[in-house]
Amino acid sequence: MLRILLLVLQLAFLGLLYLILFGFARSLLRDLRGAERMERASRTGIGRLAVIESPDGEPPVGRDIALGAINSIGRNVNNTIYVEDDFVSANHAMLTFRGRSWFIEDQGSTNGTYVNGHRVERPVALSYGDELTIGRVRMRLER
Amino acid sequence: MRITWRRAELAMLLPLLLLVPLGFVLTHVAEAGKLEPGPLGLALGYLAIMAGAHLVLTLSGHRGDQLLLPVVATIGGVGLVMLNRLPQDLAGTSAFGLQLGMAATQLLWFGVGVVAMLAVAVGFRDDGLLRHYKYTWAALGAALLLATFVFGKEVFGARLWIDLGPVQFQPGEFIKIVLVVFIAGYLAENRALLTGASARIGPISIPPLPYLLPMLAIFVMVMLMVVVLKDLGTALLFFGIFLTMLFVATGRRSYVLIGLILFVAGSFVAYQLFGHVRARVDVWLNPFADPSGAGYQTVHALYAFGRGGLFGEGLGQGLLPSVGGSFPAVQTDFIFAATAEELGLVGAFGLLALALLLVFRGLRIAMLAHDDFSAMLAVGLTTSLGLQTLIIVAGNAKLIPLTGVTFPFVSYGGSSLLASFLVIGLLLSISHRAARVAEPGAP
Amino acid sequence: MIATNVRRLALYLLLSFALVSAGLAYWQVVDAQALASRPDNPQLVAARRSAPRGSIFDARGKLLASTEVVNGVAQRTYADSAFSHVIGYASLRFGTTALERAWDDLLAGRADPNPLRDIVSDILDRPPAPKDLILTVDQRLQDFAAQRLGNRVGAVVALDPRTGAILAMTSTPTFDASALTGDSAASARAMERITAAKDDPLVDRTRQGRYPPGSTMKVFTAAAALDAGAITPSTTFKGQPRQETEGFVVEGFRITEHDLSPVQPALWQLSEALQVSSNIYFAHVGLELGADAFLDYAHRFGFCVGRRIGPPDHALTVDASYVTDAADGDCSQFSDRVEVASAAFGQAQVIATPVQMALIAATIANDGTMPDPYVVADARTHAADPAAGPSDEVLQRYASGGGTRVVSSQTAAQVRKVMVDAVEGQLGRLYAGQGDVSLYGVGDVQTAGKTGTAQRGAGQAPHSWFIGFAPAEPGGAPKIAVAVIVEGGGSGAGLAAPIGGQVMAEWLRLEGK
Numbered sequence A: 001m002l003r004i005l006l007l008v009l010q011l012a013f014l015g016l017l018y019l020i021l022f023g024f025a026r027s028l029l030r031d032l033r034g035a036e037r038m039e040r041a042s043r044t045g046i047g048r049l050a051v052i053e054s055p056d057g058e059p060p061v062g063r064d065i066a067l068g069a070i071n072s073i074g075r076n077v078n079n080t081i082y083v084e085d086d087f088v089s090a091n092h093a094m095l096t097f098r099g100r101s102w103f104i105e106d107q108g109s110t111n112g113t114y115v116n117g118h119r120v121e122r123p124v125a126l127s128y129g130d131e132l133t134i135g136r137v138r139m140r141l142e143r
Numbered sequence B: 001m002r003i004t005w006r007r008a009e010l011a012m013l014l015p016l017l018l019l020v021p022l023g024f025v026l027t028h029v030a031e032a033g034k035l036e037p038g039p040l041g042l043a044l045g046y047l048a049i050m051a052g053a054h055l056v057l058t059l060s061g062h063r064g065d066q067l068l069l070p071v072v073a074t075i076g077g078v079g080l081v082m083l084n085r086l087p088q089d090l091a092g093t094s095a096f097g098l099q100l101g102m103a104a105t106q107l108l109w110f111g112v113g114v115v116a117m118l119a120v121a122v123g124f125r126d127d128g129l130l131r132h133y134k135y136t137w138a139a140l141g142a143a144l145l146l147a148t149f150v151f152g153k154e155v156f157g158a159r160l161w162i163d164l165g166p167v168q169f170q171p172g173e174f175i176k177i178v179l180v181v182f183i184a185g186y187l188a189e190n191r192a193l194l195t196g197a198s199a200r201i202g203p204i205s206i207p208p209l210p211y212l213l214p215m216l217a218i219f220v221m222v223m224l225m226v227v228v229l230k231d232l233g234t235a236l237l238f239f240g241i242f243l244t245m246l247f248v249a250t251g252r253r254s255y256v257l258i259g260l261i262l263f264v265a266g267s268f269v270a271y272q273l274f275g276h277v278r279a280r281v282d283v284w285l286n287p288f289a290d291p292s293g294a295g296y297q298t299v300h301a302l303y304a305f306g307r308g309g310l311f312g313e314g315l316g317q318g319l320l321p322s323v324g325g326s327f328p329a330v331q332t333d334f335i336f337a338a339t340a341e342e343l344g345l346v347g348a349f350g351l352l353a354l355a356l357l358l359v360f361r362g363l364r365i366a367m368l369a370h371d372d373f374s375a376m377l378a379v380g381l382t383t384s385l386g387l388q389t390l391i392i393v394a395g396n397a398k399l400i401p402l403t404g405v406t407f408p409f410v411s412y413g414g415s416s417l418l419a420s421f422l423v424i425g426l427l428l429s430i431s432h433r434a435a436r437v438a439e440p441g442a443p
Numbered sequence C: 001m002i003a004t005n006v007r008r009l010a011l012y013l014l015l016s017f018a019l020v021s022a023g024l025a026y027w028q029v030v031d032a033q034a035l036a037s038r039p040d041n042p043q044l045v046a047a048r049r050s051a052p053r054g055s056i057f058d059a060r061g062k063l064l065a066s067t068e069v070v071n072g073v074a075q076r077t078y079a080d081s082a083f084s085h086v087i088g089y090a091s092l093r094f095g096t097t098a099l100e101r102a103w104d105d106l107l108a109g110r111a112d113p114n115p116l117r118d119i120v121s122d123i124l125d126r127p128p129a130p131k132d133l134i135l136t137v138d139q140r141l142q143d144f145a146a147q148r149l150g151n152r153v154g155a156v157v158a159l160d161p162r163t164g165a166i167l168a169m170t171s172t173p174t175f176d177a178s179a180l181t182g183d184s185a186a187s188a189r190a191m192e193r194i195t196a197a198k199d200d201p202l203v204d205r206t207r208q209g210r211y212p213p214g215s216t217m218k219v220f221t222a223a224a225a226l227d228a229g230a231i232t233p234s235t236t237f238k239g240q241p242r243q244e245t246e247g248f249v250v251e252g253f254r255i256t257e258h259d260l261s262p263v264q265p266a267l268w269q270l271s272e273a274l275q276v277s278s279n280i281y282f283a284h285v286g287l288e289l290g291a292d293a294f295l296d297y298a299h300r301f302g303f304c305v306g307r308r309i310g311p312p313d314h315a316l317t318v319d320a321s322y323v324t325d326a327a328d329g330d331c332s333q334f335s336d337r338v339e340v341a342s343a344a345f346g347q348a349q350v351i352a353t354p355v356q357m358a359l360i361a362a363t364i365a366n367d368g369t370m371p372d373p374y375v376v377a378d379a380r381t382h383a384a385d386p387a388a389g390p391s392d393e394v395l396q397r398y399a400s401g402g403g404t405r406v407v408s409s410q411t412a413a414q415v416r417k418v419m420v421d422a423v424e425g426q427l428g429r430l431y432a433g434q435g436d437v438s439l440y441g442v443g444d445v446q447t448a449g450k451t452g453t454a455q456r457g458a459g460q461a462p463h464s465w466f467i468g469f470a471p472a473e474p475g476g477a478p479k480i481a482v483a484v485i486v487e488g489g490g491s492g493a494g495l496a497a498p499i500g501g502q503v504m505a506e507w508l509r510l511e512g513k
Helices: A002-044 B009-012 B016-032 B041-059 B068-085 B102-123 B135-152 B171-194 B207-230 B232-251 B253-273 B275-285 B296-308 B335-368 B370-395 B415-439 C004-032 C030-037 C042-050 C081-089 C098-102 C104-108 C115-124 C138-149 C185-196 C214-228 C239-244 C270-276 C279-289 C291-300 C339-345 C354-365 C407-424 C427-435 C496-510
Strands: A050-051 A064-066 A070-074 A093-097 A102-108 A113-116 A125-126 A130-133 A137-142 B153-155 B157-166 B167-169 B199-201 B203-205 C063-070 C075-079 C133-137 C154-159 C166-172 C248-249 C252-253 C307-311 C317-320 C378-382 C395-399 C448-454 C463-471 C479-485
Touching: A002 A137, A002 B009, A002 B068, A002 B335, A002 C075, A070 B135, A070 B415, A070 C270, A093 A130, A102 A113, A102 B068, A125 B135, A137 C270, B009 B068, B016 B041, B016 B068, B041 B068, B041 B102, B041 C479, B068 B102, B068 B335, B068 B415, B068 C154, B135 B157, B135 B171, B153 B199, B171 B207, B171 B232, B171 B370, B171 B415, B207 B253, B232 B370, B232 C004, B232 C185, B253 B275, B253 C427, B296 C004, B296 C030, B296 C042, B335 B370, B335 B415, B335 C004, B370 B415, B370 C004, C004 C030, C042 C075, C075 C448, C081 C098, C081 C138, C081 C166, C081 C354, C098 C104, C104 C133, C104 C463, C115 C291, C133 C395, C138 C154, C138 C166, C138 C496, C154 C354, C154 C496, C214 C270, C214 C279, C214 C291, C214 C339, C214 C354, C214 C407, C214 C448, C214 C463, C239 C279, C248 C279, C252 C279, C252 C339, C270 C279, C270 C407, C270 C427, C279 C339, C354 C463, C378 C479, C407 C448, C407 C463, C448 C496, C463 C496, C479 C496
Parallel strands: none
Antiparallel strands: A050 A064, A050 A137, A070 A093, A093 A102, A102 A125, A113 A130, A130 A137, B153 B157, B157 B167, B199 B203, C063 C075, C133 C378, C154 C166, C154 C479, C248 C252, C307 C317, C378 C395, C448 C463, C463 C479
8 A cells, every 4th residue: 555655755856856857858848949039139130249338428328239240430420439538539340240250449538448458459359258448538348 | 125035945944844853863763873953053053044044045135046055955954964973083173262073064164154145145246256367266276276286285195185284275176266267268268169179180170279288278277287286086077167167168078088098098007107096097997906905995995886776874873884894984075975875876866866966956057147157167066066076986885996085065174165155145146137138227 | 159069068968868767667567577686685585584485305204304483584494414515505685505506496386397287376476475395304313324424524425326316415514503593793703603614515426526536436447447338247367466666657657566465466356456455456458448439428428427316407406526637617638647547546626525425336336327316306286284294285206217328237336346346356355344224224235436546746645535335236236325535534444334335235125235
């Protein structure tokens, strides 16, 4: 009697474990489909710049700037990305997407362009997560 | 403040209300021989901890992955049921004037681990601390490792423990995290600059120096661990994590191949030179040569698997824990064999599937991460849990030589549990930031 | 790009988990049965701890081994330490040995002698039903033999040459098997004591003792040479009388005689040569027989391969005996003629177990056919109260397979005659006089026999041997054949022959002659 009872309890335990597993598997599959959609969506946008620090508030901290293939950065309002900061040159830098990578090129600015704290001398490839410093404005390249 | 309910998380946590107490009851019925619920305090305490974690995540508006916590809670629940089933005097604590048995001590560590996880998941809003100070972290890891070399205490033939008066801890568990942080930082920083450039010797492309140097450095560190600490399992784990992260960063199988060749060559030399390595390997190749001596643990683990069969001997009815009076390391290295005996192949597959789910969740977080560093970090952390599970399970089943690493969230041990929960905390925080970035108009 | 690599990584990890799962499936399902049947698997140990086990009785139903289950713990006890070697022990800690091992499946009730019943029990999932065993060994003779050996180190094997039924099989020193059955610390201490004791009490000398047979080997040489036609009972060797004193030079090696006094060397025929146990005469016989024929007959007599006692699936194993160097585990060629000549009188590389020598005696006694030895007479249903004797329900009888013809009936008769002379002839009495069984109460039957004094290294007393059978009247059927060895017991006539004679006499007396 006890043996049968134990067997039933054991099977109940295992069954419950597999029910939980089944639940997880279902969520996983649903997420997988969701992830595909999200990836398809993100492929249309090639990246964005997240503003981390901006003493003069333009662009404001926390803004995500959607990027095109060619982006000019500077204090001149005709730039794709307009930055209001006394330490930024009128035409400061070019941020371009070529092939599979992002590149940053300084346009002969007075105070220079920095990637992760290193001054950029020639076009440099960026990876997602790299930090750009232009004047006193810090921005991060994100997917 | 508008509360965003974590509905999926809650839905997947609910079945645990049944599973964990059922495991406790089953164990008690098998031991007492009559139908009565027995003490359920620990099971309820465990459920309370997990419910608390869910509540904190919800109230703090956490947007991180909702399946991580339930998967971990399920694995940990099965683990706690197993630890509760073992003799409670195998380990324990008498801290704070309390006399706690093994399962109760583990529950205490579950509490500590979950608090640490929540602190990291909720409090870690900026990853600059990890990203920018990677060399500081590397130095910290090196210091911990050095401390183990110097002050380490040998247990079961491996020098894993550091004794700090009342507290003992396994630095290897934490070095693992620090190592992942450093490698992620290093690879993320150098990735874009370096992909492409590589020398070739015949069909094999040689990694450029910035990859080769850390690879050699880590290889040397790992070999030192094998020789000085005699900790084969952690050495294998570290090297595996590094190679995996290198592969993900560069996409080159050849680097992994070179790393593996290095490792095999190093292992071969270690086999030739060092008795403790040779002993491990010989036992692995033929444990039945000395079934009551060197092969004792391996042989009895295999017997336990065999007895388990498809559906198991039943919780609380396995023989492995009582082999030879008390089977050594059944609560740590051999917890999987004991589980497989009592829950059978079905239960063992379930546990492995849960671990695999955890890995998939972690990798998904990596794919959705908003920058390369976070992605590499998530890959490394996930791999550390996945590989560790693989190494200990394969070691139990005599597929590779047995090494003394823990089964994350299942094996008894505070260091392991705390480190594993820190990993989950980091993963949660990464996925939280990714979710924030992904949603337009997020603050 | 990272996303692609992560996806690949996920695939690799999935494969690794699948591989590990396949490994688990192998141990938990495919190989589970093989693992479960290994003797040190705690599953078996746990099952044995509480499982009843069949009893073992002697030929007349005297209880020798039984298991009592008290509070769910099975306690096995052995009644007679003279049986410790042949029955062995069934220990929770040390596994099983001897008959306890060979018949474990029936004793534990895992198998039924009838395979059909086996299948039915399997289907109905019946609890294991232990079976009892009845031995061919008679406790009275076994105890008598053990008592004759006393505290000397040695072995006695006695069997019925007509059937192969083992009548006594005892080895000294012995040990208390009951002390080893538990898995407590007490059992471990008992085992430590036993293994630490001198003269290896755990060794069954009847089956595992391998000794140079000395002159008892001449019985084999005589039978082989007569059967091959190399000699007749009246063959003489011209140079032999002179060589008895001067030595017989074979390929530059001088073979010398043992101390023949008080007999003076003469031109001897087979009978006299066996009575005085002339090494020179038998060296000639060996050379006359030749190396190839010698090896051929050695194989026929069961040298060179391990032997089994009982049916193949329940056999007690006996270590192999050899006539040449056993280095490669089989009888290799003789290295030269000197080795052949020396092997003919039981020296050189010849080693034999007491079981082997008893079977040589039994072959001569049984008209040249070597009986298949067996020690379990039948298996019966388990008797609920073993103290009251075995049940009457016999499940299966085991008997000899009829034996193997080794030498012709005529050869056997000729060897029987010279073996009778060796204990009862005029010269034989001078040598084996004390082994003459007529001195011990069965004076009206003839006895055949041969003593042996197996030389060992310098400074060590030789092993004392005797093989023989009785009654040995021409044309009659002997009822018992024996082999006796006393380690370091000196001359064969001194110790082994009297014990052999007494054991045979005791058996004839018990059997009412």
